[in-house]
Amino acid sequence: MNQVHIIPGLALSVLISLSAAAQPTPVYSWTNLPVIAQPTFRKDTVTITSFGAKADGTTLNTSAINTAILQCSQKGGGVVLIPGGLWLTGPVELKSNVNLHLRKGATLLFTEDKSQYVLVEGTYEGKKAARNQSPISGMNLENVAITGQGILDGNGDVWRAVHKRQLNSDQWKAKVASGGVLKDDGQTWYPSEQFKKASVGNMSMLLSPEKPLTSFANMKDFLRPNLVVLNNCKKVLLEGVTFQNSAAWCLHPLMCQDLTIRNVTTKNPEYAHNGDGMDIESCKNFLIEGCTLDVGDDAICIKSGKDEEGRKRGMPTENGIIRNNTVYNGHGGFVIGSEMSGGARYLFVSNCTFLGTDKGLRFKSVRGRGGVVEHIYAKDIFMKDIVGEAIFFDMYYFVKFATDGERDERPVVNEGTPVFRNMTFENIICRGAQTGIFVRGLPEMAIQHIVMKNMVLQASKGVELIDASKIKLDHVQLITKETKPVIAIQNSHDLTFNSIQYPANTELLFAVDGQYSQAIQVTNTELSNAHTKAEFNKGAVEKSLTILK
Template structure:
């Protein structure tokens, strides 16, 4: 499944400067969306009851369920039926041409007995790592599905630590009573003494030639598995089922092709560390539609490997449709990064609702990642009560600034320089956010060529653009409490603000900062209600700011 690296191409494109994509016909558009092939199955059905499974919530049905799946696949495929009941099980391995179908009121409850999960080589944030075997997995399969109206429950609470501040007093008392151990300061609960020791020592789970899998036995309890990992599979369908309580990420398709996730529910507690909903990593041709997510980390997330390993893999996540989804709790509704070193492109997001997420549309990376994220299109996005930014780009993910001078250092552009460019967002409404739009690129590599039109953003603060280029805001209504300024620009260029609406009696409409702020144009905007139209600081020049009369 691993294609030849396009590392050299990434370097050349990053060094090339402004994108020339406008001169090339796009591979896909809203009128020509990617096509995703669907799996098909024989009608033959095998019930797990036929292999001795018992729905009593106590019997460990691992052998029976896996035997039913193997038998079905060996006979040419079909449906493996999980009837109504509470089915306790250990790890399940999917096989080609099998549809694992959960009837309504059927729950696959994965055991809390960690000895059932073998130490296994896996992936953590795009890098080879020691993990426990995932509750449900499949590798290099074709024509596979998990469907129905049942529930897969990962029993994740027994795997993860939790801070006292994340729980109510009664929840905290219940957690302590369940077993486990406390951190020395009494503020963090760990599942075991081994987990505590590894966590406090900050030991790495990454595999290296010097640290083979066998050397991780003494930290096995710390190695939380993703609930579902499908690696290198083709024609995959997840439909109708509820996936919940994962120890780490919930759904993790990796290097898959022709993937459909339809009408599923993904649930994790708000305190679930790394409790992502869906991490679509290095996949090609995918559809995510009609899903509901309420999770502890990023909800619908696009990834493609981390740093050098991701660039060597050379597999972008591409040709995707994400539509008609609802996200409640989550660090971001639709997210790209931060592990996006293989790139992401031609992804179409539409008719999605984000209710109470930390951020809405979230794009994140950092120096050293590399990778090109481009041709991302979003329209008809509706948000309410976003805790932070509605639209967010940041190439300083997890970087703490000691001084402004440190941030403004400009290293040479190289293969580790991330590139975010050529995107179009339209028809976006947000009622409630800390900030409407935040874009922060790198001094050596601006976030560039981002077009946004027909936006209504109700937020504490309006727009902040730092190290950005080719940003076009057209027909944007900003309803902000902070009015000094409504729009802040720092060391950004080739900006167009057309038909901007803002609160009456605004104290300062634009603040332009930095000597690299150039070619800023404001058109079709009534600036007469602002006390001060623009202010220029730290080397910014008024001659770089053009205010055209409103037609």
């Protein structure tokens, strides 16, 4: 795509002309949700003990389990049963038409012997990378499941580093006494000298023609595996099982179709680096329902590849239902990004509870990602004790906001410009957050066409909109500690505020900054509770805001 220089404030019209041909025809709505096909299995059941497996916690059962799965698949499929007990194993490879079923009381514990996990070509943040083989994996499968009421434990503590500040004194002493090595400043524990060298040296795990898989042996210990990776599979079911203690991401379905994750628990320590609960990447037609997540990074996360490689893949994560889930610890309850270069669309999030997450609804990207995220709908979301923002959009993920503290208007709209648009959030309750709503787009591409209605947000700060366009807040109650201002607007336009409630004796209701702030309309809002209705600074003018009775 040719680069097009954008005059700030006109990005939307240029975007429409650039991408009109790529607009998907609306198909799904709350009354017409996607349909997810379910896998089917023969009732034939084989037990891993028939292949010599022993539940003594010391016998390595890798061969027995994999042989049971392979033979079951070769005979037409069925159920491979793991009875109650502690089963030690190396990597397990799933096969088509097999349901791996963990009976209640069964724990599948993956060995801490890292030599059992061979180096494989995997992905890291959407790009081809060297990884250790995942404890559970499957590729190009159809009709595959992990079900039951048992536990899959990735033994992640032997793989991951941890900072001293993340543990209490007794935990830190135990960690140091367990082996491993310390960073030179004594503030970080590494599982090995090899891991330390790769981490401190910021060694890349990405594959390239100049750096094939065979060249990564000297940093193998650093290449932490995701617990479950299912690549290019159809009709997948994960149900009832607890997935815990992963070395990196817990569940990673990649380019799968007709995926159901139901009533599972994902559990990782708070200090687990990259300890995501589930990362749904470039998948089509999926259902996540009734799940409980308590993890060390993002909880339910939508991805579709990173930068140019993700755009070339061109597979959006689409047609998803996320409902009736509970998230405890996590960087975000429901998250899109930051690796979303293939796009995301038609996602329906409902009846979810976030208790103590860093952020609630979290959307993140950065210049260079590209991708279009649109047709995202969320309703009946209930939050408590959110550390940061209840609703969060940021196009400056891990980068400095501006150049030398000023608005950077040099970038252009091109294939690397991320687009977030066309979303509706309704009936959202948050009791406790740092900020109710935070939206920060790019000068060349605003966050646009977002409707937020029927909300009660109790937070220290109210609303902050930066480089946003066509945002509508409708019947929103803001219960804020800070009242100067309750709503901050910077270089944003075509905004509508209807029926806004805010604290009595508010010092300042609206702070409007920036010469590109314009077409701001306030309706059906009692203004007598504010000592000052609005202030205008940094090029903003009074006529940019219209108050209608």
